[in-house]
Each structure stands twice: as structure tokens, then as C-alpha cells.
Amino acid sequence: MADRKATLTVDGLEKPIELPVYSGTAGPDVIDVRGLGAEGLFTFDPGFMATSSCESAITYIDGGKGVLLHRGYPIEQLAEHSNFVEMSYMLLFGELPTEAQYKDFEARVRTHTMVHEQLANFFKGFRRDAHPMSILCGVVGGLAAFYHDHLDITKQEDREISAIRLIAKMPTIAAMSHKYNIGQPFNYPRNDLNYAENFLYMMFSNPCEPYEINPVYAKAMDRIFMLHADHEQNASTSTVRLAGSTGANPFACISSGIAALWGPAHGGANEAVLNMLDEIGDDSEDNIQRFIDRAKDKDDPFKLMGFGHRVYRNFDPRAKVMKETCDEVLAELGLGDDPQLKIAKRLEQIALEDEYFIERKLYPNVDFYSGIILKAMGIPTNMFTVIFAVSRTIGWISHWNEMISESYKIGRPRQMYIGHTQRDYPAE
Ligand code: SDX
Numbered sequence: 001m002a003d004r005k006a007t008l009t010v011d012g013l014e015k016p017i018e019l020p021v022y023s024g025t026a027g028p029d030v031i032d033v034r035g036l037g038a039e040g041l042f043t044f045d046p047g048f049m050a051t052s053s054c055e056s057a058i059t060y061i062d063g064g065k066g067v068l069l070h071r072g073y074p075i076e077q078l079a080e081h082s083n084f085v086e087m088s089y090m091l092l093f094g095e096l097p098t099e100a101q102y103k104d105f106e107a108r109v110r111t112h113t114m115v116h117e118q119l120a121n122f123f124k125g126f127r128r129d130a131h132p133m134s135i136l137c138g139v140v141g142g143l144a145a146f147y148h149d150h151l152d153i154t155k156q157e158d159r160e161i162s163a164i165r166l167i168a169k170m171p172t173i174a175a176m177s178h179k180y181n182i183g184q185p186f187n188y189p190r191n192d193l194n195y196a197e198n199f200l201y202m203m204f205s206n207p208c209e210p211y212e213i214n215p216v217y218a219k220a221m222d223r224i225f226m227l228h229a230d231h232e233q234n235a236s237t238s239t240v241r242l243a244g245s246t247g248a249n250p251f252a253c254i255s256s257g258i259a260a261l262w263g264p265a266h267g268g269a270n271e272a273v274l275n276m277l278d279e280i281g282d283d284s285e286d287n288i289q290r291f292i293d294r295a296k297d298k299d300d301p302f303k304l305m306g307f308g309h310r311v312y313r314n315f316d317p318r319a320k321v322m323k324e325t326c327d328e329v330l331a332e333l334g335l336g337d338d339p340q341l342k343i344a345k346r347l348e349q350i351a352l353e354d355e356y357f358i359e360r361k362l363y364p365n366v367d368f369y370s371g372i373i374l375k376a377m378g379i380p381t382n383m384f385t386v387i388f389a390v391s392r393t394i395g396w397i398s399h400w401n402e403m404i405s406e407s408y409k410i411g412r413p414r415q416m417y418i419g420h421t422q423r424d425y426p427a428e
Contacts, residue, residue, distance in 0.1 A: 059232045066314035079321045084225035088394040112168035113189035116146045123180045132177035141255035162250040163397045170390045175202030196222035216332045227318045230395030236260040240396040245411040257396045269367035270384040272305040283346040296356045306368030313361035322369040
């Protein structure tokens with residue numbers, strides 16, 4: 001029970017309304033507004049600027065300080081000391097695994113990477129030039145057709161096997177969508193490779209020549225997976241929770257998350273950053289300034305992609321780690337003077353000195369540098385958001401599991417109605 005309360009006085013109401021106030025372990029206190037319905041009132045918060053939709057123990061963000069914790073661990077420390085599979089275990093089950101738990105979990109993921117052979121037929125229904133995100137949306141939604149054996153979401157073991165299947169099969173389906181795009185045969189996953197290595201192998205290996213895993217790429221890929229794994233109640237995670245609240249199966253819920261992630265304001269931004277850097281073309285001062293001015297012009301729809309964030313009013317801590325990884329990978333590849341990296345760094349420097357961005361606390365976000373690394377690794381731009389989705393699947397399914405494991409209600413927001421009041425159909 002709450003030991004604190006908020007008192008709301010509303011003109012026209014006889015007496016003030018008392019609403020409970022709760023405190024979490026960190027972050028803003030929350031006012032429980034559920035009692036407003038009985039008073040004939042709704043809250044109004046388009047875009048959910050100040051709305052907490054649930055209780056969660058998975059990820060904490062302090063946007064003012066630029067802090068991101070996963071199960072209490074700072075993302076910077078996880079990026080340096082952990083790996084994506086260990087982080088996945090922790091996000092899903094709540095604690096870092098023991099050595100034995102890690103070995104078991106890693107082996108279960110490794111041995112679920114293959115997809116049903118018939119799933120390959122789904123791809124043939126798409127045009128060859130279909131965006132891989134459209135293929136991913138469709139194929140992942142179709143997974144439910146193959147796994148009826150464990151779809152009772154009321155059972156923890158069924159939720160767990162669905163989570164393992166999704167974590168394991170997303171890289172396989174992602175790589176298949178790329179291979180389909182370029183007209184090359186699909187690669188089967190290999191159980192002798194780790195998560196990131198396997199993804200790179202399935203993406204780039206072909207039957208005509210041996211493919212050697214570049215350890216720099218594998219380490220960078222695993223780091224990118226870790227940095228995109230989860231981020232509290234963002235648009236796509238909220239979509240997964242809303243879909244899950246109807247009792248829909250986990251594959252359908254993840255497919256809804258993929259759809260929401262695709263937008264350029266969300267996960268589609270990494271692809272949009274590279275397209276923007278292409279459009280900018282060179283790092284000359286006046287050219288970059290021209291794009292900065294466009295971003296500030298309210299009559300111009302152009303925004304600086306990879307900049308700004310709903311929650312961060314400081315540097316996105318993931319962007320800092322991503323920038324370091326970017327420097328490492330490009331230096332390793334002898335691409336330290338990559339022209340797009342030069343444009344990105346110049347753009348960041350000029351923007352961060354510009355009053356418009358300073359006043360609005362607009363900083364680079366996770367998407368600003370990720371695309372440059374992915375491109376340097378030979379990954380096509382249209383696969384960037386797909387890789388984001390592969391990583392974010394663990395976040396989505398962890399939030400889904402957290403909700404379904406407890407008691408929950410179907411999500412059903414209301415509205416402020418501004419349409420016609422009742423009127424009669426015109427008489428004949
Ligand atoms: C992700 O939520 C998450 O956690 C998402 C994510 C995750 O891990 O799940 O972090 C991943 O989606 C990162 C964000 C990727 N998107 C982009 O990089 C696209 C570019 N950014 C913007 O579209 C925007 O910053 C958003 C969508 C990210 C945030 O939008 P908000 O919170 O609704 O902020 P806003 O649009 O109200 O902006 C406030 C002001 C506005 O100007 P004014 O009306 O005050 O004059 O800042 C301006 C905006 O016009 N602004 C920008 C800008 N971002 C905001 N101006 C120019 N360029 C930008 N990028």
C-alpha cells in the first residue's frame with residue numbers, strides 16, 4: 001500500500017481526489033491514477049511523455065545523467081566484461097548465470113539455431129528486393145505455425161522454450177533474409193561457433209569459398225548485440241507488452257515489436273543515419289552547417305538522424321561505447337579516416353556546439369555510430385535495423401515474460417473524444 005498520496009482538486013468537483021503515490025527502487029515516484037475513472041476523469045498524455053505503463057525490474061534509465069542499468073549493472077561494464085548470451089540470460093532470468101547455468105543456457109541457444117526446413121518456403125513469397133525487415137516481420141510471425149508443442153503461456157517452461165527458440169533463431173532468419181535479398185543460398189547455422197560468429201558466418205559464408213571469421217568483427221558484432229539488447233519501455237517493447245496483454249503467442253508479439261522498431265524515429269534510425277551521411281557527402285564546414293540548419297528549420301522535415309532521444313537529456317551511454325567500438329574496428333581495418341566517420345564526427349562536434357541542440361539537450365543516440373561499424377564490416381544498410389531487432393528480441397521477450405509471469409490486465413487506453421456528439425441519420 002502507498003504511504004504517500006497526491007491530492008487533486010478539479011474545478012467543478014465537490015471534493016479533492018486523493019491518489020496513492022508509489023516509489024520504485026530508483027527513478028521518479030509514480031502517481032496511481034487508476035482511481036480517476038471512478039470520478040469520470042481520464043489522464044491525457046499523447047506519446048506517453050510522463051506515463052509509466054508497468055512495474056519492471058529489467059532496465060533502468062536515468063535520462064538526465066545518461067545512466068543505463070540492466071538488472072542493476074551499468075551498460076559500460078557489461079559491454080566490457082560480459083557477452084550477449086550471458087547478458088541475455090541475465091535479462092531473462094534476473095541474475096548473472098553461474099558457470100554451469102551459462103554453459104547450459106549457451107548450449108540450449110546453440111542447439112536451437114536451426115529453423116524448420118519448411119520455413120524456407122516463406123521467403124519465396126517475397127520479391128527478391130523486399131526490405132529484410134518486411135521478411136523478418138512475416139517469417140517471425142509465422143514461427144507460431146511450427147511450434148504448437150510449447151505455446152501454453154501460462155507455463156513457465158513453455159515461456160522459457162519460446163524465449164530460447166526466439167533468441168536462437170532470430171540470427172538465422174535475419175541472415176536468411178539477407179541471403180534471399182542477394183540471391184545466394186541460405187547457410188545452416190553451425191554449432192561450433194558462438195552467437196556472433198555464427199551470425200557472421202550465416203551472413204557472409206558461401207559454398208564457393210571458405211569463410212574465415214574475423215575476430216575483430218565477431219567481438220564488434222557481440223558488442224553491438226549487447227548495446228541494443230534492451231531499453232526499458234521504448235516504443236517497440238511497449239508494443240510487445242500490449243500485444244502480449246491480449247494473450248497472443250510470443251512469436252506474434254515479437255513480430256509486432258519488429259514492426260514498431262522499423263520506423264525511422266526508432267530502430268530504423270541506424271539505416272537513416274547512413275543514408276543521411278551519404279546525402280551530406282563531405283565533411284566541409286559549410287556543407288555540414290547546411291544540414292544542421294535544415295535540422296533546425298521547422299518548415300523542413302529533415303532531422304539529424306541518430307540525434308535526440310525521448311529519455312536521454314545527456315549522452316546516450318550506448319553511443320559512447322559504440323563510438324569507441326567504431327574507432328577500434330575502423331582502426332583495425334585501417335579505415336581510421338573513413339569519410340563517413342569523418343562526417344559523423346564533424347557533425348557531432350558542430351551540433352553539440354550549436355545552441356539549438358544544446359537548448360533541447362539533443363545528443364547522439366545509440367544509432368549514430370552503429371551504422372558506420374556495420375557498414376565497415378560489409379553489412380548492407382538495409383540489414384542495420386534487422387540486426388537491431390535480432391538483439392532487441394531478448395529485451396522484448398524478457399519484458400513479455402516479466403508481464404506474463406505476474407498478474408496482468410489487457411492494455412486498453414482511452415481517449416479524449418473530439419468528434420461529433422450523437423446526431424440522427426438524415427430522414428429519407
Ligand atoms: C531509438 O525510446 C527508446 O529507448 C528508443 C531507443 C531504444 O533503444 O529502444 O533508444 C532506440 O529509437 C533511438 C532514437 C532513434 N531515432 C532517431 O535518431 C531519429 C531522430 N530523433 C528524433 O526523431 C527524436 O529525437 C526522437 C524521436 C528520438 C525523440 O523524439 P521526442 O522525444 O518526441 O522529442 P521531440 O520530437 O519532441 O523533440 C524535442 C525538440 C523538438 O523541437 P521543438 O519542437 O522543441 O522546437 O527537439 C527537436 C524537435 O524538433 N528534435 C530534433 C531532433 N530530435 C528532436 N531536431 C532535429 N534533429 C533531431 N534529431
